[in-house]
Amino acid sequence: METQKSIPSLILFLLLLFTNSFALQIPKVHTREPCRRLVYYFHDIIYNGQNSKNATAAIVGAPAWANKTILAGQNHFGDLVVFDDPITLDNNLHSAPIGRAQGFYIYDKKDVFTAWLGFSFVFNSTDLKGSLNFAGADPLMNKTRDVSVIGGTGDFLMARGVATLMTDAFEGEVYFRLRVDVKLGMTNNI
Amino acid sequence: METQKSIPSLILFLLLLFTNSFALQIPKVHTREPCRRLVYYFHDIIYNGQNSKNATAAIVGAPAWANKTILAGQNHFGDLVVFDDPITLDNNLHSAPIGRAQGFYIYDKKDVFTAWLGFSFVFNSTDLKGSLNFAGADPLMNKTRDVSVIGGTGDFLMARGVATLMTDAFEGEVYFRLRVDVKLGMTNNI
Amino acid sequence: METQKSIPSLILFLLLLFTNSFALQIPKVHTREPCRRLVYYFHDIIYNGQNSKNATAAIVGAPAWANKTILAGQNHFGDLVVFDDPITLDNNLHSAPIGRAQGFYIYDKKDVFTAWLGFSFVFNSTDLKGSLNFAGADPLMNKTRDVSVIGGTGDFLMARGVATLMTDAFEGEVYFRLRVDVKLGMTNNI
Numbered sequence: 223m224e225t226q227k228s229i230p231s232l233i234l235f236l237l238l239l240f241t242n243s244f245a246l247q248i249p250k251v252h253t254r255e256p257c258r259r260l261v262y263y264f265h266d267i268i269y270n271g272q273n274s275k276n277a278t279a280a281i282v283g284a285p286a287w288a289n290k291t292i293l294a295g296q297n298h299f300g301d302l303v304v305f306d307d308p309i310t311l312d313n314n315l316h317s318a319p320i321g322r323a324q325g326f327y328i329y330d331k332k333d334v335f336t337a338w339l340g341f342s343f344v345f346n347s348t349d350l351k352g353s354l355n356f357a358g359a360d361p362l363m364n365k366t367r368d369v370s371v372i373g374g375t376g377d378f379l380m381a382r383g384v385a386t387l388m389t390d391a392f393e394g395e396v397y398f399r400l401r402v403d404v405k406l407g408m409t410n411n412i
Numbered sequence: 413m414e415t416q417k418s419i420p421s422l423i424l425f426l427l428l429l430f431t432n433s434f435a436l437q438i439p440k441v442h443t444r445e446p447c448r449r450l451v452y453y454f455h456d457i458i459y460n461g462q463n464s465k466n467a468t469a470a471i472v473g474a475p476a477w478a479n480k481t482i483l484a485g486q487n488h489f490g491d492l493v494v495f496d497d498p499i500t501l502d503n504n505l506h507s508a509p510i511g512r513a514q515g516f517y518i519y520d521k522k523d524v525f526t527a528w529l530g531f532s533f534v535f536n537s538t539d540l541k542g543s544l545n546f547a548g549a550d551p552l553m554n555k556t557r558d559v560s561v562i563g564g565t566g567d568f569l570m571a572r573g574v575a576t577l578m579t580d581a582f583e584g585e586v587y588f589r590l591r592v593d594v595k596l597g598m599t600n601n602i
Numbered sequence: 603m604e605t606q607k608s609i610p611s612l613i614l615f616l617l618l619l620f621t622n623s624f625a626l627q628i629p630k631v632h633t634r635e636p637c638r639r640l641v642y643y644f645h646d647i648i649y650n651g652q653n654s655k656n657a658t659a660a661i662v663g664a665p666a667w668a669n670k671t672i673l674a675g676q677n678h679f680g681d682l683v684v685f686d687d688p689i690t691l692d693n694n695l696h697s698a699p700i701g702r703a704q705g706f707y708i709y710d711k712k713d714v715f716t717a718w719l720g721f722s723f724v725f726n727s728t729d730l731k732g733s734l735n736f737a738g739a740d741p742l743m744n745k746t747r748d749v750s751v752i753g754g755t756g757d758f759l760m761a762r763g764v765a766t767l768m769t770d771a772f773e774g775e776v777y778f779r780l781r782v783d784v785k786l787g788m789t790n791n792i
Contacts, residue, residue, distance in 0.1 A: 269665070269666070271666070280665045280666070280679065280680045281665070281666070282663040282664055282665050282680040282681070282682055282708070283662075283663040283682060289666070290665060290666035291666050302663055302682070304665075304679070304680050304682070304708050304709070304710045304718075305710065306679075306710045306711040306712070306716070322711075324710045324711065324716065324718055324739050325708075325710065325718045325739075326708055326710070326718060340718065340720055340737065341718065342718065342738055342739035344739045344741070352748075353738060353739050353748070353750075355737050355738045355739075355749075355750045355752070357737065357752075372737060372750060372752045373737065373738065373749075373750025373751065373752050373762070373764075374750060374790075374791070375738065375748035375749070375750060375764055376748065376791075377791060378791060379764065379788065379790055379791035380750075380762060380763070380764070380788055380790035380791060381790065381791070382790070407790070
């Protein structure tokens, strides 16, 4: 009698055990909450022939009709810019940089500001060592735009995710500041 | 007696439950069927000094021995081309574009046509919003060649996979059309 | 009586079964041992105006203050170099190449040698077919530095991981040799 009563409870217990263990250890496939989130700013000062001391970026490729000290007409189509920009935790250019944003952008559209980005965030402090690598299209006139985290090293080993870029400020065609909201470890949409 | 008979069935039941649940929820590791497949065409018209209205691409970097209106000798080695090309569902340049292919290619070999590609497919319609990012070597003389999907955003959040490129048509050194067969969500070979 | 004794063993048996099956089939999340490891060398000979026969790389973009036959001052800041370099199994430039390293680097910092890399290892032998794609920051003055494996095709389908670069030798500003230790299939740090 005792035994016969206990068998349904045993099934229930094992089912619960199974279900719970499973739920704890297998990530849900359709959640999109990131595991880790980082918000940074970076600051780009483009060389214009007169600011070589402060410049953090320079035009190194340009189309046939342009030169390398003035961003080209037609929405800078064809300008390739290389940069080594300070990363800060707030929106102040003069805050102590916590790393460098290094890479390039290349304006790729004639009728509107749009660029293609390939760059890294490089960290080398006692708190944070390693890099995050990014690539993707940057339709600059959109308030926010997403690029992919294509990998990471060190503290960001094998990182994946998305970074949302927002132009936080700009001054003429020399200075701009980007706010970057990095969301790592998200699950996919496929 | 009743109880003793039921125990083997219980084991069997739980084993089946376990096995089935497991099989349903854990992807098999060596399957290579993509979860999602997309076939598109994109159309590249390189600026040649005379076609600025129609051109969708321009040479913006060139080696010391070349210029930016004619693709360089030695299989265009060293030419960096930036593009913003229409994507269509069929092979007709004049079909309504469903998105833009934006990025660059850079010819990287002296003795045969070969390029390195970094680009995105950018979609912004009611049906499809987001981007797919690609990178990889493109040995143009091979009938098909594979580049990597290195990430995605929006409807393609965190996409991974492979894109098979095929030169579908070309006219002199000004126009070419690529067929792209994107296979997303494949499992790996490592 | 018999039945009552067997129930605890049944629970134990099922628990063990569950635990073991689980352990065998789900990879541990925090292990960082790569599944596959490859060590290669590649050899870069930069065009300097006189070595066009041997050169495997050329400057194709440069800042306003520089040209394309001599690497620029200020730690080559702004120079974009495209390459098609032989990959060898040992550190001898004249060993039979087993593939090609193809892509670009772009010096991106004024006060120290640092570059941003986008490139592929391309294999097309009977033993090995496919490609590995890489991107990331390369602070050249560090003894070792890591870039990301951002994807792979063919035998490296969907590869992910990290490649550790080391400058193995250099001669003036014309030749350098990199040792690359590719670690694939690592788990992440996020």
